Amino acid sequence: MGVFFYITAAIAVFSTAMVVTRFNIMHALLYLIVSLLSVAVIFYLYGAPYMASLEIIVYAGAIMVLIIFFVMMLNLGPESTRLEKQWLKPGMWMVPALFCVILLGELVYLIAQNHTPVTGIKEVPPKAVGRSLFGPYILAVELSAMLLMAGIVGAYHLGRQQPKTLHRFLQSKPS
Amino acid sequence: MSAGHYWLVIGGVLFVILNTAAGLIWLERRMLALWQDRYGPNRAGPFGLFIVLADTIKLFFKEDWIPPFADKVVFVFAPAVVVASVLLSFTIIPFAPNVVVADFNVGVLFFLAMSSMGVYSIVLGGWASNNKYALLGAMRGASQMISYEVFMGLSLMGVVIMSGSFNLSEIVAAQKNGWFILPQCVGFFIFLIAGIAETHRLPFDIPEAESELVAGFHSEYSGMKFGMFFIGEYMGITLISSMVVTLYFGGWLGPAFLPPVIWFVLKTFVFIMLFILLRASMPRPRYDQLMEYGWKILFPLSLVNLLITAAIKLLI
Numbered sequence: 001m002g003v004f005f006y007i008t009a010a011i012a013v014f015s016t017a018m019v020v021t022r023f024n025i026m027h028a029l030l031y032l033i034v035s036l037l038s039v040a041v042i043f044y045l046y047g048a049p050y051m052a053s054l055e056i057i058v059y060a061g062a063i064m065v066l067i068i069f070f071v072m073m074l075n076l077g078p079e080s081t082r083l084e085k086q087w088l089k090p091g092m093w094m095v096p097a098l099f100c101v102i103l104l105g106e107l108v109y110l111i112a113q114n115h116t117p118v119t120g121i122k123e124v125p126p127k128a129v130g131r132s133l134f135g136p137y138i139l140a141v142e143l144s145a146m147l148l149m150a151g152i153v154g155a156y157h158l159g160r161q162q163p164k165t166l167h168r169f170l171q172s173k174p175s
Numbered sequence: 176m177s178a179g180h181y182w183l184v185i186g187g188v189l190f191v192i193l194n195t196a197a198g199l200i201w202l203e204r205r206m207l208a209l210w211q212d213r214y215g216p217n218r219a220g221p222f223g224l225f226i227v228l229a230d231t232i233k234l235f236f237k238e239d240w241i242p243p244f245a246d247k248v249v250f251v252f253a254p255a256v257v258v259a260s261v262l263l264s265f266t267i268i269p270f271a272p273n274v275v276v277a278d279f280n281v282g283v284l285f286f287l288a289m290s291s292m293g294v295y296s297i298v299l300g301g302w303a304s305n306n307k308y309a310l311l312g313a314m315r316g317a318s319q320m321i322s323y324e325v326f327m328g329l330s331l332m333g334v335v336i337m338s339g340s341f342n343l344s345e346i347v348a349a350q351k352n353g354w355f356i357l358p359q360c361v362g363f364f365i366f367l368i369a370g371i372a373e374t375h376r377l378p379f380d381i382p383e384a385e386s387e388l389v390a391g392f393h394s395e396y397s398g399m400k401f402g403m404f405f406i407g408e409y410m411g412i413t414l415i416s417s418m419v420v421t422l423y424f425g426g427w428l429g430p431a432f433l434p435p436v437i438w439f440v441l442k443t444f445v446f447i448m449l450f451i452l453l454r455a456s457m458p459r460p461r462y463d464q465l466m467e468y469g470w471k472i473l474f475p476l477s478l479v480n481l482l483i484t485a486a487i488k489l490l491i
Contacts, residue, residue, distance in 0.1 A: 026249070026302060033295070053284035057328075061291025062321060065298065069317045072302055072310060126281060126341055 005045055012038035023084045025076060029068055036060040047123040185276055192265055196409040201227050203409075203451050210455040231402075239398035242304070249303035254400045257296035257407030261414050264289040268417050269344045271427045271435040282343040283335060286418060287328050290373055294320045296407065297375070297382055301392035312391025315462055316382030319372055322469045323379075326477040327369035333362040333484040334422045347426035354425040361480040363423045365473050370415035372469070374408060376450055378457035381465060416446035 015035040022028035036059045044052035133141055201216060201224055208215025216223030241247055264286050266276040279285050294317060301313020335341060337358065338349035346355075356363055372379040383391030393404050420426060420442040429438035460468070 026246070030249070030299075049279065049281045050284070053281045053288050056288035057284065057291055061288060061294070061324070065291070065294050065317055065321055068295075068298055068302075069314065069321075072298070072314055072317075075310075126284075 005042065008038045008041045008045070011035075012042070023081045023088070025071055025080070025084070026068070029064065029071065033060050033064050036064065047121045050124065050126040050129050180273075181276075184274055187274075188265055188270070188276055189262070192262065192410060192413065193406075195413050196406050197227050197231065199409040199412065199447065200230055202447070203454075206448065206451045207455050210452065234399050234402040237398040239400065242306075242395050244305045245395060246303040246305065249299050250395075251400070253296050253300035253303060254396065254403035254407070255296075256299065257293050258403050258410065260289045260292040260296075261407055261410040264414050265410075265417075267343055268414075268421055269347055269426060270417075270439050274436065275344060278342065278344055280340070280342045283331055283341045283346075287324070287331070290327070291320075291324055293373070293407075293411070294324075296404070297392045300396065300404070301382075304392070304395035306395055308389045309392050309394045312382045312384070312388050312394070315384075316375060316392055319375070319379065319381060319465060319469075322466060323369045323372035326365055326469070326474045327373065329474075329477040329481055330362040330365035330369065331422065332481050333359045336481075336484050336488050343421055343426075347421060347428065350425040350428060354423060354428075356423045359423060359480075359484070361476060362484075363419070365477045365480070366422070367415075367419060368473060370419065371450070371453065372465075374411035374415055374450075376408070376412065377454040378459050379465065380459065381462055384459060386459075412447055412450045413443065416443045416450065419446050 012035050015031040015038065018031040019028045019035060022031065036055060040052040040055040040060070043049075043055060204226065205215045205223070216226040219225035219229050241250055267279050267282040267285050269275040269278075297316035297320070298313050301309040301311075301316065304310070334346060334355050337355060338346045340346060340349070375382050380391075382388075383393065385391070388394070393401055396404060417439070420439060424442050427435035427439040429435070429442075433441075
């Protein structure tokens with residue numbers, strides 16, 4: 001299991017790095033899908049098959065498809081890749097890299113502080129997820145439902161049929 | 176399960192599925208022809224059966240052309256996605272008692288996850304072709320498959336509520352006293368329609384609508400790369416048929432005079448025939464009709480089905 005974890009984690013880290021460094025947005029998105037899939041595999045390895053499936057269905061299968069859909073609508077050609085190359089100069093990486101180094105340092109320090117390996121992994125079956133979602137966490141479920149409702153109302157408002165306006169020449173009915 | 180049995184099951188499933196996909200070339204052409212009052216393939220071999228061989232050899236020897244304006248890596252990668260995702264879905268299907276590759280306890284969710292991965296082959300294939308017809312087909316495919324996936328999942332949940340499990344073997348076992356087609360007939364129809372849309376077969380073959388979009392998302396594909404899309408489609412038909420059988424028609428359950436595998440195959444072929452019959456008889460809807468039909472009729476219907484099923488389950 002340890003071997004599988006390290007292989008998957010390496011793929012996740014590598015693909016996420018590729019997401020950040022690609023100039024072509026479609027290739028970046030493809031690497032992001034790979035990264036999400038490898039996170040799903042890690043969920044599965046650590047006893048959360050339900051979370052793993054939801055990660056693939058919701059993130060890799062629905063949200064990423066929508067993002068790709070919009071990128072396709074924008075019809076970004078090689079021109080945008082060239083622009084991206086212009087904008088992303090090496091200097092741009094300095095500050096984010098600094099923050100990441102600080103985070104990495106903290107992480108390494110914390111791992112070094114108490115290096116007990118994860119023990120007592122127990123599998124969480126779908127039923128347990130459902131029970132806790134609609135038991136102790138019912139408030140969060142209801143709140144997110146309200147958020148989604150607001151989204152639906154907003155989408156309906158944007159997409160409702162506009163009253164038809166005709167040019168003044170077309171308004172009079174042909175007699 | 177011993178290791179030998181395990182490998183035997185994997186090899187057997189792969190062999191049968193791939194050969195079924197190839198055989199469907201012949202079956203589809205023959206059945207289409209019979210329903211149109213012709214005979215169909217009749218030259219190569221007995222009953223024209225060797226047309227499968229001829230078609231495959233032809234595909235292998237065609238020029239494998241990658242257009243110079245295409246995104247090469249993605250172009251090559253896209254046809255593989257559909258075949259891989261459909262083949263992975265077959266791992267969870269119980270063909271007979273103890274004949275299942277992976278007895279996941281999240282089997283139904285795994286099937287949904289893999290079918291949502293299958294969208295990428297259309298989307299990426301269309302995008303990488305760098306051709307306006309392909310792009311239009313890919314965009315239609317993406318919106319069609321995303322919307323139909325939503326209530327495909329919802330219609331399955333009725334079965335999950337009735338059997339109390341995501342595990343397909345347990346779902347089959349729960350149908351011992353009666354198939355789910357009777358209590359879940361609304362769910363069955365929604366799942367079947369969503370399944371046809373997922374495999375983008377006629378009448379829902381809007382991503383490739385040949386009368387308006389050349390060949391849609393695979394306009395630029397030739398040779399065996401086109402063949403992969405084709406095999407993926409046929410395997411998709413087999414997959415949806417066997418999912419319908421597993422979820423609603425009792426899987427391998429049946430009277431004892433035939434072994435369970437035979438029952439499963441027989442039931443699956445009934446639905447494969449239904450797919451072919453639909454192709455022979457249905458006109459293609461317009462794109463906006465398809466979306467409206469999905470979101471305004473099938474989606475509320477699947478929600479109502481889910482609510483009523485849950486209420487009955489609570490009360491009884």
